[in-house]
Amino acid sequence: MVPDATALMLARIQFAFTVGFHIIFPAFSIGLAAYLAVLEGLWLKTGRNVYLHLFKYWIKIFALVFGMGVVSGLVMAYEFGTNWSLFSQKAGAITGPLLGYEVLTAFFLEAGFLGIMLFGLGRVGKGLHFLATCLVSIGTLISMTWILASNSWMQTPAGYTIDPKTGHFLPKSWFEVIFNPSFPYRLVHMGMAAFICVAFVVGATAAFHMLRDRKNGKPVSEPVRVMFSMALWMAAIAAPFQLLAGDMHGLNTLKYQPAKIAAMEGDWESEGPASEILFGIPNMKTEHTDYAIKIPYAGSLILTHSLNGKVPGLKDFPKDQRAPSPILFFSFRIMVGLGGLMILLGLWSLLLRFRGKLYNSPALQWATLVMAPSGFIALLCGWITTEVGRQPYTIYGLLRTSDSVSPVMLPSMIFSMTAFVIVYFFVFGAGMLILFRMLSHQPSSHESGADPENALQNSHAKGATRLAEDLSGKRS
Amino acid sequence: MTATEYWLPVIWACLAAVGILIYVVLDGFDLGIGILFFTQKDEEHRDVMMNTIAPVWDGNETWMVFGGAVLLGAFQTAYSVILPALYLPLIVMLLSLIFRGVAFEFRVQAHTKEARCLWGSAFMAGSTLATFCQGTVLGGLLLGIKTTGNHFTGSALDWLNPFSIFCGFALVVGYGLLGSGWLIWRTEGELQAYARRAARCLGSLLLVCIAVVAVWTPMLRSTYLHTWTNSSSHAVAAVVLAILAILVAFTFFRSLKSGKDRTPFLCALAWFGLSYVGLALSAWPYIVPPYITIWQASSPVSSQTFLLIGTAILLPLVLAYTIYCYKIFHGKVTSSDGYH
Numbered sequence: 001m002v003p004d005a006t007a008l009m010l011a012r013i014q015f016a017f018t019v020g021f022h023i024i025f026p027a028f029s030i031g032l033a034a035y036l037a038v039l040e041g042l043w044l045k046t047g048r049n050v051y052l053h054l055f056k057y058w059i060k061i062f063a064l065v066f067g068m069g070v071v072s073g074l075v076m077a078y079e080f081g082t083n084w085s086l087f088s089q090k091a092g093a094i095t096g097p098l099l100g101y102e103v104l105t106a107f108f109l110e111a112g113f114l115g116i117m118l119f120g121l122g123r124v125g126k127g128l129h130f131l132a133t134c135l136v137s138i139g140t141l142i143s144m145t146w147i148l149a150s151n152s153w154m155q156t157p158a159g160y161t162i163d164p165k166t167g168h169f170l171p172k173s174w175f176e177v178i179f180n181p182s183f184p185y186r187l188v189h190m191g192m193a194a195f196i197c198v199a200f201v202v203g204a205t206a207a208f209h210m211l212r213d214r215k216n217g218k219p220v221s222e223p224v225r226v227m228f229s230m231a232l233w234m235a236a237i238a239a240p241f242q243l244l245a246g247d248m249h250g251l252n253t254l255k256y257q258p259a260k261i262a263a264m265e266g267d268w269e270s271e272g273p274a275s276e277i278l279f280g281i282p283n284m285k286t287e288h289t290d291y292a293i294k295i296p297y298a299g300s301l302i303l304t305h306s307l308n309g310k311v312p313g314l315k316d317f318p319k320d321q322r323a324p325s326p327i328l329f330f331s332f333r334i335m336v337g338l339g340g341l342m343i344l345l346g347l348w349s350l351l352l353r354f355r356g357k358l359y360n361s362p363a364l365q366w367a368t369l370v371m372a373p374s375g376f377i378a379l380l381c382g383w384i385t386t387e388v389g390r391q392p393y394t395i396y397g398l399l400r401t402s403d404s405v406s407p408v409m410l411p412s413m414i415f416s417m418t419a420f421v422i423v424y425f426f427v428f429g430a431g432m433l434i435l436f437r438m439l440s441h442q443p444s445s446h447e448s449g450a451d452p453e454n455a456l457q458n459s460h461a462k463g464a465t466r467l468a469e470d471l472s473g474k475r476s
Numbered sequence: 477m478t479a480t481e482y483w484l485p486v487i488w489a490c491l492a493a494v495g496i497l498i499y500v501v502l503d504g505f506d507l508g509i510g511i512l513f514f515t516q517k518d519e520e521h522r523d524v525m526m527n528t529i530a531p532v533w534d535g536n537e538t539w540m541v542f543g544g545a546v547l548l549g550a551f552q553t554a555y556s557v558i559l560p561a562l563y564l565p566l567i568v569m570l571l572s573l574i575f576r577g578v579a580f581e582f583r584v585q586a587h588t589k590e591a592r593c594l595w596g597s598a599f600m601a602g603s604t605l606a607t608f609c610q611g612t613v614l615g616g617l618l619l620g621i622k623t624t625g626n627h628f629t630g631s632a633l634d635w636l637n638p639f640s641i642f643c644g645f646a647l648v649v650g651y652g653l654l655g656s657g658w659l660i661w662r663t664e665g666e667l668q669a670y671a672r673r674a675a676r677c678l679g680s681l682l683l684v685c686i687a688v689v690a691v692w693t694p695m696l697r698s699t700y701l702h703t704w705t706n707s708s709s710h711a712v713a714a715v716v717l718a719i720l721a722i723l724v725a726f727t728f729f730r731s732l733k734s735g736k737d738r739t740p741f742l743c744a745l746a747w748f749g750l751s752y753v754g755l756a757l758s759a760w761p762y763i764v765p766p767y768i769t770i771w772q773a774s775s776p777v778s779s780q781t782f783l784l785i786g787t788a789i790l791l792p793l794v795l796a797y798t799i800y801c802y803k804i805f806h807g808k809v810t811s812s813d814g815y816h
Contacts, residue, residue: 064581071577075570077544081559092552093775097783100549103542104790111538115531406560412632416567434585
């Protein structure tokens with residue numbers, strides 16, 4: 001009952017496909033929940049309607065995105081077993097409890113208070129509602145922490161022993177398991193990525209409305225301006241910080257997974273000083289990177305922060321321990337390239353902001369609009385780099401992917417793969433359409449006395465009900 | 477085997493059983509709402525039906541993730557045998573849950589009547605198919621999974637059998653009953669009257685299903701039959717379970733007549749609890765019948781201990797705020813309630 005190579009490949013493609021879809025939603029939820037908590041906090045603190053309008057606008061998006069995250073995440077919790085049962089059997093003693101803690105500390109918290117956050121404004125006080133929003137946001141962050149601890153452990157395993165009889169991984173120190181060498185770097189890098197993803201979605205939404213209003217000769221409403229400004233602040237601060245975090249993560253990878261770095265860089269010979277290959281096509285067969293455009297010394301400078309530092313090459317590692325360099329080489333460069341564009345956009349916005357022209361530049365608005373998916377693309381490319389870079393292992397250096405796969409036969413795999421592709425494109429395609437339609441509406445911006453939260457202050461019960469109706473977008 | 481090695485898996489088996497039962501009854505009633513869409517075409521009623529569960533469904537479904545995590549964390553061998561063995565029904569279940577899960581938001585956001593209708597149907601079909609698959613998974617597990625040395629060595633369709641199909645059907649009836657019990661409790665007027673009619677019909681049907689499964693299960697394997705006939709404690713348990721189920725039946729049908737709001741739902745819960753105990757007693761101490769016991773399937777002591785500490789502290793907290801959140805949304809839901 002050994003699955004053949006095609007079944008293994010299908011198991012991998014299926015997992016990559018489902019997790020690739022899934023990761024978009026939690027990243028969106030992590031960033032958006034934090035943004036919503038900030039908006040509601042600002043509303044409670046300043047009493048300015050504009051924050052409430054933005055809160056009501058984005059919470060509808062959040063409900064949609066969170067729902068898609070829940071259902072696509074449920075698939076993940078079971079795919080570890082359906083596709084990777086040998087991995088689960090060998091490493092379940094370590095990854096299982098981590099997943100258990102994720103459910104106990106994060107999933108229940110998020111799902112429990114989401115109901116109050118979405119539907120509770122008419123039923124609980126403002127303070128309690130704000131608390132619910134904060135708890136949901138904290139839940140998304142805790143969830144990210146646990147799953148990254150688990151993922152990082154697979155990249156840089158620590159705190160374990162291996163049972164000589166069964167070959168199972170046994171926990172020795174839970175502290176070392178959780179705080180394994182790559183965990184802090186991955187946590188910061190991913191957290192920042194989630195915030196950046198949402199910053200660019202929010203910014204692009206604002207830019208879209210500014211451009212459309214300009215075309216229609218309408219003045220730009222206050223909520224749109226506020227979200228444009230907030231998003232570009234985030235981009236200007238987070239994007240450079242992310243470069244720093246990514247650099248540190250890279251150094252960590254160099255130390256613990258040098259073969260991955262060599263594959264990312266398309267370097268075959270270990271050299272010092274090493275040049276940086278700006279562009280090229282790594283060829284696994286000829287062990288050479290074709291058409292390489294190199295910058296002397298840059299490779300050493302980036303990876304070792306010195307001009308002559310020694311950088312590993314793929315030929316240092318046996319052929320059956322190399323990750324596929326062509327994939328990593330490009331996914332890594334797309335991620336870094338987009339990061340560079342984000343930093344430039346942030347700087348540009350700062351320049352215009354200090355000249356007092358932040359809202360007057362159609363060029364900046366167009367650029368922000370075009371950059372809408374940049375966060376998500378960079379995020380996916382980053383994950384492709386780190387996950388494909390772990391190959392041919394599931395637990396780096398210890399358990400091969402081919403020894404992790406389930407004894408599921410090819411016909412079942414083909415059936416499920418087809419079903420996943422059809423269902424995901426249909427369901428999440430529909431989800432995207434709904435999302436775009438929601439985003440194409442402007443946030444409400446009326447400031448009159450009939451405004452819901454004024455009513456809320458006057459007559460709590462009545463106003464709050466209307467507010468809750470407004471929140472769900474169902475006011476008729 | 478030390479005392480720790482004996483008792484930790486027992487504790488975890490109980491916790492897993494409780495977790496799965498909580499999942500079954502919580503997601504049971506909201507999947508049941510989807511199943512009831514088959515007999516409720518009125519869009520306004522459908523709105524109300526979904527409104528009663530909209531604030532709680534994702535919390536309910538989280539218990540399923542909890543079940544998966546507990547299985548992986550505390551019984552890694554069970555997880556890595558059961559999931560590949562029941563691959564097809566599990567994958568279909570997950571895909572169905574996707575359809576019904578997104579339907580909550582998609583249906584509300586739909587701009588045309590057709591789109592609204594489409595996502596209503598997705599909710600109905602997804603809920604029903606997911607339930608049916610859960611039933612076949614249960615049936616497939618009770619049928620037994622072919623293993624050699626803690627590895628699944630059967631084939632892809634081993635679970636497919638009249639018994640597992642019947643279990644799938646029975647669970648659809650059962651969840652439908654939980655759903656109608658929930659509606660009797662949480663709605664009023666015409667919709668509540670409809671739910672009462674549905675509950676009467678589904679309740680009678682479920683009683684038949686329970687009886688069939690109770691007779692059929694011991695006949696599946698000689699070990700089950702042996703368990704039930706050769707142990708006096710099991711014989712006593714069988715009689716007690718049967719008597720209780722009949723008492724619940726009397727209460728259930730009387731409460732439907734006398735117009736009580738909450739009793740039908742509680743009776744449905746009781747039936748689920750009793751059936752669950754019966755099935756657990758059949759399988760005990762096997763977590764993957766017929767070969768793997770809870771001790772053989774257990775993760776190492778250090779993993780079970782680590783997870784148990786967290787569970788002991790956090791699970792009561794989770795239960796407390798889950799109950800609190802349910803209480804916030806208490807009371808009758810009507811079509812004039814604005815939240816979706």
